[in-house]
Amino acid sequence: MPSPSYARNAILPFPGGPIATVLGLLDDAGLALHSDREAACRSLTRAIALLRRDADFDSGDSRGGLAGWQVRRLSSYIDEHLDGAIRTRELAALLTLSVSHFTRAFKQAFGSPPLLYVARRRIEAAREMMLASDESLTRIAHVHGFCDQSHFSRTFLRETGITPQAWRRLHRSG
Template sequence: MSESIDTGITLSAGDVGRPERAEQARRLLTLLMETERAIYRDPDIASTYLNQAISLLTVTRHNKTPYKPRGGLASWQMSRIDKFINNNISNSIRTIELASLLSLSPSHFTHAFKQTTGMTPLVYVAAMRVKAAQQFMLCSTRSLSDVALSHGFCDQAHFCRVFRRETGLSPQTWRKLYASNA
């Protein structure tokens, strides 16, 4: 299963605020992992899982309605927030700091941010930290503890909890599946 397959599902930093895309990717990954486990044990079940995955991909490919949040923050505001988060990924990032970047009160900022992304600023920051950690783990053999601390998590346990919540996998399992140097 090391071949690259064009699934039609591509996730980017902009998809962090699109929970339906992350859920589709998680569901697809689960189906494919179950297929791999069942392929020798019970080919009929493996075939069922594979058909479900194909159905999910077909629905995803044909459901191309653009995501347009109502109200919320402007794209330039989100760009400013993203740039700040990326530049400070290893530091503590508080909602009040993000709000002050846009000269908004923390309350107004949180409401507008959630309206734009579908999540709170702190959940978004955590998701961005996980994405950055994933990119880092693709080309690094540093310990998970080092990865956690260098990406703004207070410790490895916190990193593992957030990583699993975001990806459905532990960092160690993810690294074994995707990193070429693991």
């Protein structure tokens, strides 16, 4: 069974596939069930959304936003550039779309605006590194495109409901 290092905020399948992502979300919900019911509910809600979205992609629903190849190209580009600045205009240029059209289409396809999606992917990747290494949180923050540990901690807390240090302790002991 995969560790709960997969994203609580996953919208599209990430490495390990959609089943592994959903299992990670369910692991997170199970861990939080007795200590933080709200976090458990958020994880379950996101797992349900991922399953629904995956079913929509499988049924041919284009979601009205971006074509499958565009979603794949953007996902790959974002994952490859998590360590640096990723600007909406650069993502739009990647698909030769205007920024305004791109922003609307991205939100339809991914379920959130580009910058929020990128922040979530950064947190997901940081969570994986936090479980796989003993690197300092400052180093993990910089490797994943955050300007400093404070920015990383605020974003992490907003997305997961827990600080990075507390999350690491909780998931390493379990």
